[in-house]
Amino acid sequence: MYLRGVKELSLTRSEEDHIKAIHTLTRRDGRAATNAISERLSTKASSVTDMLKKLAEKRLLKHEPYYGAKLTLKGEAVALQLVRRHRLWETFLVDRLGFGWDEVHEVAEQMEHVASEKLVDKLEAYLGHPHFDPHGDPIPDKHGRIRQRKTKSLDSCGPGESVRIVAVSETTDGLLRLLDSKGLRIGTTLVVQEVHAFDGSMDVKPKSGSAFSLSKDVSDHLQVEPS
Amino acid sequence: MYLRGVKELSLTRSEEDHIKAIHTLTRRDGRAATNAISERLSTKASSVTDMLKKLAEKRLLKHEPYYGAKLTLKGEAVALQLVRRHRLWETFLVDRLGFGWDEVHEVAEQMEHVASEKLVDKLEAYLGHPHFDPHGDPIPDKHGRIRQRKTKSLDSCGPGESVRIVAVSETTDGLLRLLDSKGLRIGTTLVVQEVHAFDGSMDVKPKSGSAFSLSKDVSDHLQVEPS
DNA sequence: CACAATTATTAGACAAGGCTAAAAATATGT
DNA sequence: ACATATTTTTAGCCTTGTCTAATAATTGTG
Ligand SMILES: [Mn+2]
Ligand SMILES: [Mn+2]
Ligand SMILES: [Mn+2]
Ligand SMILES: [Mn+2]
Numbered sequence: 001m002y003l004r005g006v007k008e009l010s011l012t013r014s015e016e017d018h019i020k021a022i023h024t025l026t027r028r029d030g031r032a033a034t035n036a037i038s039e040r041l042s043t044k045a046s047s048v049t050d051m052l053k054k055l056a057e058k059r060l061l062k063h064e065p066y067y068g069a070k071l072t073l074k075g076e077a078v079a080l081q082l083v084r085r086h087r088l089w090e091t092f093l094v095d096r097l098g099f100g101w102d103e104v105h106e107v108a109e110q111m112e113h114v115a116s117e118k119l120v121d122k123l124e125a126y127l128g129h130p131h132f133d134p135h136g137d138p139i140p141d142k143h144g145r146i147r148q149r150k151t152k153s154l155d156s157c158g159p160g161e162s163v164r165i166v167a168v169s170e171t172t173d174g175l176l177r178l179l180d181s182k183g184l185r186i187g188t189t190l191v192v193q194e195v196h197a198f199d200g201s202m203d204v205k206p207k208s209g210s211a212f213s214l215s216k217d218v219s220d221h222l223q224v225e226p227s
Numbered sequence: 228m229y230l231r232g233v234k235e236l237s238l239t240r241s242e243e244d245h246i247k248a249i250h251t252l253t254r255r256d257g258r259a260a261t262n263a264i265s266e267r268l269s270t271k272a273s274s275v276t277d278m279l280k281k282l283a284e285k286r287l288l289k290h291e292p293y294y295g296a297k298l299t300l301k302g303e304a305v306a307l308q309l310v311r312r313h314r315l316w317e318t319f320l321v322d323r324l325g326f327g328w329d330e331v332h333e334v335a336e337q338m339e340h341v342a343s344e345k346l347v348d349k350l351e352a353y354l355g356h357p358h359f360d361p362h363g364d365p366i367p368d369k370h371g372r373i374r375q376r377k378t379k380s381l382d383s384c385g386p387g388e389s390v391r392i393v394a395v396s397e398t399t400d401g402l403l404r405l406l407d408s409k410g411l412r413i414g415t416t417l418v419v420q421e422v423h424a425f426d427g428s429m430d431v432k433p434k435s436g437s438a439f440s441l442s443k444d445v446s447d448h449l450q451v452e453p454s
Numbered sequence: 455c456a457c458a459a460t461t462a463t464t465a466g467a468c469a470a471g472g473c474t475a476a477a478a479a480t481a482t483g484t
Numbered sequence: 485a486c487a488t489a490t491t492t493t494t495a496g497c498c499t500t501g502t503c504t505a506a507t508a509a510t511t512g513t514g
Binding site: 033045050 | 490491492493494495
């Protein structure tokens, strides 16, 4: 996935947010439904339809009315650029400015729209070319390439398994603060003790510390690797 | 000058740019003429008039038709906040990311609109609470207070005077690159050798190095302190 | 001090990006 | 398969920020 032909493009904040939403939804659900986009952007479905028409005109996506939108290569490149900027700024905010990982999303949502290729590249170098953001999400490189990992969600693990937390999906502030309160972060190693069939809750024990319980809602959103 | 009562305010980028332009022009010229504002923002005078009416409604300025605009205390507070953000980001770009001082204005012009008080305060702390930006301009503190200095412009100096460059006014890229090419920067110490009445040009000698000539256009824009 | 030049405002238009309400297309359940 | 529910689009309206052209006010000059 190369990002050529994107440099000269000038998009508004709203256009960029639509493209990013379509990208994210397509990754998650396999498609980007009009309602899903509008919900993500806190707008109405009719506004999204208008925007889809405009972005289709600009060849950033294909819009089959009633059948959803699909980014073109050019649109995908724009989306990856935005994801790159968002995650680099999040990394800056947490690693350098000392923000909590639950406090950075809204600010990064604004900073990702600052348009300057030089800025992004220098920021990346300043941060030491990180491959993952504070939530464990991969940071696309200058060419849009993403380091892939094979992870599974914690709730698919069984008793006895020893795993390391590598990412949090659905990074809502509430979930992140809950993890904070239990001392869980990226890199934490856990051993699964027991899984309760009744509610899907899971007892886990961190390497150092005593065991505690996690609801299925939580274990569902923790991505882990064997360790 | 306190910045209270500004936190809850939400302004668009265009509104903010108008307020900052009025602030800067008032400082420089004693007043903010409609045409001067429009030139600064690359818009038409009629657009500025519309905006002045709107900002007057919001109590950010007083607009006496045909007699110009004057920021209220609230407007002044917003302006100082913007100047603060602009100069802090410029400092970050130069000191941390390694940008040249002639490359940062455009990017800072975008970053100044990222709204987060926490971000600005943490950025300031991260940078070590700087009092001046890369061009020698003072950075307002959290409360809008500016460290005042008594400087004069280089072209008001006479033969024999030894001075230190503390700021560059009118920081256009061209001037900054010219200064770079002559090895002049903030902190450079110069001794005035001779002033030529014919064209106002001035021969100066840096502490280490041989003498050279500066046009009046240049010496005019260098702010210096005795040294 | 009159009148020409300059500066600023008003009037009317338009594009972008939102909205609500109504209509159309697709999906679902019996 | 058909009626109903859901999803999406269309139609029409509004606000913001911009423009051009026309008008009004102020300033500078002889
Ligand atoms: Mn955003
Ligand atoms: Mn993230
Ligand atoms: Mn700006
Ligand atoms: Mn500056």
